[in-house]
Amino acid sequence: MESLSGRKKVLEQKPMNFMERIYLPAIFKGMAITFMHMFKKKETIHYPEQEREFSENWRGMHSLKRDEQGKERCTACGLCALSCPAEAITMISAEREKGEEHLYREEKYAAVYEINMLRCIFCGLCEEACPKEAIYLDGPIVPADFLRKDFIYGKDKLVEMPINELEALKAVTH
Amino acid sequence: MEVAFLIEKLVLVTVLFTLTLTIAAYSTWAERKVAAWLQDRVGPNRAGIFGLLQPLADGGKMFFKEEIIPSGANKWLFIAGPSLALLTSFLGVAVIPFGQDVELFGRIVPMQIADINVGILYIFGVVSLGVYGIMIGGWASNNKYSLMGAIRGASQNISYEIAMGLSIIALLLVTNSLSFKVIAEQQHGLNWNIIYQPLGFLIFLVCAFAETNRVPFDLPECETELIGGYNTEYSAFKMGAYMFAEYINMFVSSAVMATLYFGGYNYPGMDFVNETLGATWGPLVGVAVLFFKIIAFIFFFMWVRWTVPRFRYDQLMDLGWKVLIPLAIANIVITAIVITVVDKL
Numbered sequence: 001m002e003s004l005s006g007r008k009k010v011l012e013q014k015p016m017n018f019m020e021r022i023y024l025p026a027i028f029k030g031m032a033i034t035f036m037h038m039f040k041k042k043e044t045i046h047y048p049e050q051e052r053e054f055s056e057n058w059r060g061m062h063s064l065k066r067d068e069q070g071k072e073r074c075t076a077c078g079l080c081a082l083s084c085p086a087e088a089i090t091m092i093s094a095e096r097e098k099g100e101e102h103l104y105r106e107e108k109y110a111a112v113y114e115i116n117m118l119r120c121i122f123c124g125l126c127e128e129a130c131p132k133e134a135i136y137l138d139g140p141i142v143p144a145d146f147l148r149k150d151f152i153y154g155k156d157k158l159v160e161m162p163i164n165e166l167e168a169l170k171a172v173t174h
Numbered sequence: 175m176e177v178a179f180l181i182e183k184l185v186l187v188t189v190l191f192t193l194t195l196t197i198a199a200y201s202t203w204a205e206r207k208v209a210a211w212l213q214d215r216v217g218p219n220r221a222g223i224f225g226l227l228q229p230l231a232d233g234g235k236m237f238f239k240e241e242i243i244p245s246g247a248n249k250w251l252f253i254a255g256p257s258l259a260l261l262t263s264f265l266g267v268a269v270i271p272f273g274q275d276v277e278l279f280g281r282i283v284p285m286q287i288a289d290i291n292v293g294i295l296y297i298f299g300v301v302s303l304g305v306y307g308i309m310i311g312g313w314a315s316n317n318k319y320s321l322m323g324a325i326r327g328a329s330q331n332i333s334y335e336i337a338m339g340l341s342i343i344a345l346l347l348v349t350n351s352l353s354f355k356v357i358a359e360q361q362h363g364l365n366w367n368i369i370y371q372p373l374g375f376l377i378f379l380v381c382a383f384a385e386t387n388r389v390p391f392d393l394p395e396c397e398t399e400l401i402g403g404y405n406t407e408y409s410a411f412k413m414g415a416y417m418f419a420e421y422i423n424m425f426v427s428s429a430v431m432a433t434l435y436f437g438g439y440n441y442p443g444m445d446f447v448n449e450t451l452g453a454t455w456g457p458l459v460g461v462a463v464l465f466f467k468i469i470a471f472i473f474f475f476m477w478v479r480w481t482v483p484r485f486r487y488d489q490l491m492d493l494g495w496k497v498l499i500p501l502a503i504a505n506i507v508i509t510a511i512v513i514t515v516v517d518k519l
Contacts, residue, residue, distance in 0.1 A: 027482055034212045034481040044216040 059122045061139030062115055064159045067105055072159060073134035076110035080126035080135055088119035089126060106132075113158060117142045117151040182283055190287065194267050198421040199229040201472060208476040236414035244407050246316035255311025256408065256415035262303040263419040266426035269293040271358045273439045273461035277453035285439075285461060286355060293354040294342060297430055298335070301385055305331040307419060308387075308394055312404030323403025326487065327394030330384055333494035334391075338381035340502035341374045344509040345434060358438035363445070366437040373505045375435045377498055382427040384494070387420065389479040393487060428471035432464060439464040 019025055045052050054060070065073050076093035094111035096104045103109075120142075126135050145151055161169070203218065203225065210217030218225030243252055273285035290296050305328055312324025348370045349357045361367060368375050384391040395403040405416045432438060439460035448456030485493065 030481045031477060034477065037214055038211045040214050042216050043214045046216075 059124050059127075059137035061117075061142050062120075062126070062135055062137050062153075062158055063139050064110075064113065064155065065134050065136060066160050066162065069102070070162045070164070071101075071103060071105040072109060073105055073132045074110045074113065075106040075108050075132055075134070076113075077108075077131065079129040079131065083125045083129035084120075085123060085125060086119045086121045088116045088121075090114050110155070113155050115153050115158065117153055118148065178281065182281065183287065186283070186285075186287055190267055190272070191264070194264065194422055194425060195418075197425050197468075197472075198418050199233065201421040201424065202232060202417070203228045204472065205476050205479075208473065209480050212477070212480045233414070236411050239410035239413075241410045241412070242407070244316060247407065248314040248316070251310050251314035252407075253412070255307055255314055255404075256412040256419070257307075258310060259304065259307025259419035260415045260422070262300055262307060263422035263426065265300045265303075266297055266423075266430070269296050269354050270426070270429045270433055271355045271438060272464055274448075274457040276457045284355075285457065289353065289355045292352045294346070294352045294357075294434075297426075298339065298342075301423075301427075302331065302335055304385075304419075304423060307416075308404045311408070311416070312394075315404070315407035317407050319400045319402070319406045320404050323394045323400045323406070326400075327387065327404060330387075330391060330393060330490060330494075333491060334381040334384035334498070337377055337494060337498035337502045338385065340499065340506060341371075341377035341381065342434075344374045344502070344506045345371050345378075347506070347509050347513055354433055354438075358433055358440065361437040361440050363440060364437070364442040366435065366440070368435045371435065371505075371509070373501065374509075375431075377502050377505065378431065378435070380493075380498060382431060383475070383478065384490075386423040386427055386475075388424065388475055390482040390485050391490060392484060393490060424472055424475050425468065428468045428475070429464075431471055432467040436467055438467075 067073055076091050078091065078093075081089040081091060090112075091110045091114070092112040093108050096107050096109055122137060124137050127137055142151075206228070207217040207225070209215075218228040221227040221231045243249055268287040269290050271284075271286040271289070275282045275284050277283070308327040309324050312320040312322075312327065315321070345367060346352065348367060349360055351357055351360075357367075383389075387394050393403075394400075395405070397403075400406070405413055408416060439457075441460070441463045444456075444460060447459055450456075451459065
């Protein structure tokens with residue numbers, strides 16, 4: 001068939017000629033190539049000291065967001081759990097009591113919110129399903145662990161740090 | 175006098191033994207470094223500066239790993255395999271002249287453990303014993319992959335020993351001697367045998383790759399097909415012994431190639447250096463030159479390993495029997511004719 005791109009190359013299967021059959025020219029050519037690679041820029045990233053930058057649309061560990069006043073945005077509607085193709089998300093909802101208004105933005109909140117990181121495929125559908133902009137996959141790589149039960153992340157690992165605590169931590173580290 | 179002789183030899187043996195072990199240990203480091211450089215990587219750099227303590231870390235790891243002897247294996251042969259491999263690889267070092275005679279403490283000390291007048295035959299004997307380590311280890315493991323690796327190792331070594339021996343015969347026509355010492359002395363200055371035997375050297379080089387089971391002839395190990403070949407069942411220090419044996423083999427064959435074809439400790443301008451530096455330091459420069467050549471050859475081994483892919487088994491046999499042996503015979507005939515003609519003129 002005619003090539004539309006014009007880049008098609010038809011290889012002819014010919015018997016090797018003498019120079020090809022003694023292999024040595026080809027071997028020397030290959031060795032010259034590998035030798036030149038000794039002087040090329042090294043691609044290595046020295047991991048603990050340097051880290052590779054993630055792309056902008058990288059999806060890592062989930063975080064449950066807070067609003068500007070530091071209240072949890074999640075209202076435990078369950079849309080993320082329904083949208084999850086890997087069945088990784090579960091939650092138990094609860095009603096906000098009096099005096100908890102500074103903790104939760106809506107009247108209903110997630111008392112328990114668990115993501116099984118072994119099931120999660122980091123597709124980002126929960127992020128898209130969430131009507132409250134409460135969950136984002138903007139965290140780092142989920143670290144390795146020894147036991148399966150430790151991969152079920154609860155609210156202690158998922159919820160964003162309150163703003164004042166975060167600033168206190170920044171003040172300590174800087 | 176006799177006591178001094180014994181001490182002299184004892185010191186020489188100890189020094190060469192340690193040196194061989196060190197070079198073998200650092201070959202593992204160099205292998206990884208060279209591999210990394212050729213692949214645009216950095217290589218081991220965590221243990222010590224430039225990763226120079228890596229061989230120590232690896233050795234420590236080897237010692238503390240669990241020693242496993244499979245229940246179906248023949249216990250004695252399973253242990254004898256790596257021991258034999260290590261032993262035979264060491265034996266070759268004995269006949270290599272590392273330098274001219276050095277004057278030390280008023281004595282003339284030869285830089286060679288044993289000047290055997292059939293040194294080349296000795297090396298060949300020792301090298302062909304080397305395959306027993308692989309054979310016995312692979313067979314005693316009672317594992318089909320090990321056995322296949324062992325069979326491949328044996329057939330490969332037998333095939334390539336013939337071509338190797340034939341390429342040496344052409345060299346012997348030139349040198350008229352089987353003694354390494356005499357051959358090294360003949361190549362004074364830049365009168366190296368590579369000038370007279372380029373084809374012979376090429377054949378010898380290819381066969382040396384096959385004899386040391388290095389890529390592209392590493393069919394006995396062959397990770398991708400035989401999951402390690404003859405050393406599949408080996409762990410801990412017995413595995414380490416096999417690995418060491420391979421690197422020592424590489425060192426010995428590099429030394430043999432450097433001595434037979436690349437002038438050994440000879441280098442252009444050596445007379446001048448010997449006169450200026452005296453009878454002690456002059457020859458020691460020659461020793462350094464030989465080690466430089468050996469290290470260059472070891473680098474070459476590694477360079478080839480990370481460039482050329484492994485041969486298929488039938489290609490290996492084709493190359494050995496149909497190409498190298500006829501080529502080596504042709505080399506002998508041509509060398510003999512040229513020598514006769516040159517002698518008559």
